[in-house]
Amino acid sequence: MSDREKWREYDFAQSTLLDLVAYYSEVVYEEEQKAMPDLAKITQWQDEKESLRLLLEALGVEDPAGIAKVNATYGPILRALNAKE
Numbered sequence: 719m720s721d722r723e724k725w726r727e728y729d730f731a732q733s734t735l736l737d738l739v740a741y742y743s744e745v746v747y748e749e750e751q752k753a754m755p756d757l758a759k760i761t762q763w764q765d766e767k768e769s770l771r772l773l774l775e776a777l778g779v780e781d782p783a784g785i786a787k788v789n790a791t792y793g794p795i796l797r798a799l800n801a802k803e
Contacts, residue, residue, distance in 0.1 A: 719782065728779040731788040734796050735774040741799055742767035 719727075742763045749755045749763075770792075777784055 724779055724782065724785075727782070727785050727789065728777070730793070731777060731785045732774065734792050735770050735777070735788060737796055738792060738799075739767050739770050739774070741796075742770070 746760055746763045746767070749760050773788065777788065779785075
């Protein structure tokens with residue numbers, strides 16, 4: 719794999735994780751604005767957001783297996799969320 723391809727895959731993984739962190743931030747905010755927020759959902763989403771943030775922090779361009787795992791695992795989730803909107 720060329721350096722250009724490595725960076726493209728890394729950028730895709732990074733942007734996928736950032737988009738999902740943003741999504742969870744948005745749904746947490748929306749739930750908190752409700753008259754009776756579901757605290758269990760908020761906690762679950764905050765935990766997921768933190769997991770994604772830690773994964774993003776650990777991700778590196780020289781980790782093709784980690785990048786491939788992120789793209790295979792979270793890419794479809796992000797596409798599904800985008801399709802709902």
